[in-house]
Amino acid sequence: MKKLFLFIIFSAAVLANSNLVYDIRGASPLVDANMSQFLDNWRTKTVDPIKSGEYQNVIVNADTTKKNIALTFDDAPDENNTYKLLDILKDHQVKGAFFMIGGTMVDANVTVVKRAYREGHLVLNHTLNHPRLSNLDESGVISQLDQAATRIESITGHYPILYRPPYGSINPLVVNALNAHGLTTVLWSLDSLDWTLKDPDAVVDNVVANIRNGDIILMHRNPTSVAALPRVIEKLTEMGYTFLPLDELLGIKPYR
Numbered sequence: 001m002k003k004l005f006l007f008i009i010f011s012a013a014v015l016a017n018s019n020l021v022y023d024i025r026g027a028s029p030l031v032d033a034n035m036s037q038f039l040d041n042w043r044t045k046t047v048d049p050i051k052s053g054e055y056q057n058v059i060v061n062a063d064t065t066k067k068n069i070a071l072t073f074d075d076a077p078d079e080n081n082t083y084k085l086l087d088i089l090k091d092h093q094v095k096g097a098f099f100m101i102g103g104t105m106v107d108a109n110v111t112v113v114k115r116a117y118r119e120g121h122l123v124l125n126h127t128l129n130h131p132r133l134s135n136l137d138e139s140g141v142i143s144q145l146d147q148a149a150t151r152i153e154s155i156t157g158h159y160p161i162l163y164r165p166p167y168g169s170i171n172p173l174v175v176n177a178l179n180a181h182g183l184t185t186v187l188w189s190l191d192s193l194d195w196t197l198k199d200p201d202a203v204v205d206n207v208v209a210n211i212r213n214g215d216i217i218l219m220h221r222n223p224t225s226v227a228a229l230p231r232v233i234e235k236l237t238e239m240g241y242t243f244l245p246l247d248e249l250l251g252i253k254p255y256r
């Protein structure tokens with residue numbers, strides 16, 4: 001009886017911990033006061049409704065009890081940086097998740113989408129044209145995600161059910177519409193700040209200083225992340241973290 005009681009307490013503690021929603025991190029002395037304020041406001045406004053349960057099915061981080069983490073890259077494909085990221089991931093034998101823009105999957109760019117999928121990375125949804133979803137009505141939101149997912153499916157054979165909103169821009173209409181469409185919103189818990197810092201050393205310092213168990217790391221297909229990525233992987237590995245594919249880290253299906 002006592003054993004059972006202890007087991008229940010232990011399970012409850014593990015469950016509570018694995019469901020913990022992190023505050024979103026990412027900071028640098030190079031980010032000015034206005035930008036810091038802007039980021040703080042967005043992070044609070046976005047994470048509070050997730051913590052309170054107002055937003056359902058919106059992911060910030062994974063299980064906080066294990067030293068497992070995932071790398072995610074937004075805004076691919078392109079003709080240059082996406083290839084370089086894939087080369088680095090291959091060298092380091094790490095699998096990433098690419099939230100890709102459907103509208104740029106044309107002509108030669110289709111090749112790099114195929115390559116990402118073939119090399120074991122996740123090819124996920126980042127809308128057709130990268131709009132702020134919170135500015136659109138319900139049919140506009142669905143159209144942006146469904147058209148991109150259909151294009152991805154035509155290239156990889158798989159319709160992604162994980163999507164990331166451009167600029168992290170969501171509201172109740174966006175979340176509810178996409179939940180009803182069978183899609184899960186995947187945000188991030190650690191912003192590398194590669195989109196604003198333009199300084200690979202600062203990106204590495206930021207990620208190393210702020211990493212936690214279960215973090216989902218936000219990077220982009222830009223030259224800053226190309227330059228920072230080898231050191232991000234090497235330093236976090238030295239610190240005892242294991243990079244898992246995003247679907248494995250979260251224990252969820254990536255494709256329909």
Ligand SMILES: [Zn+2]
Binds near residue numbers: 074130167
């Ligand atoms: Zn984006």
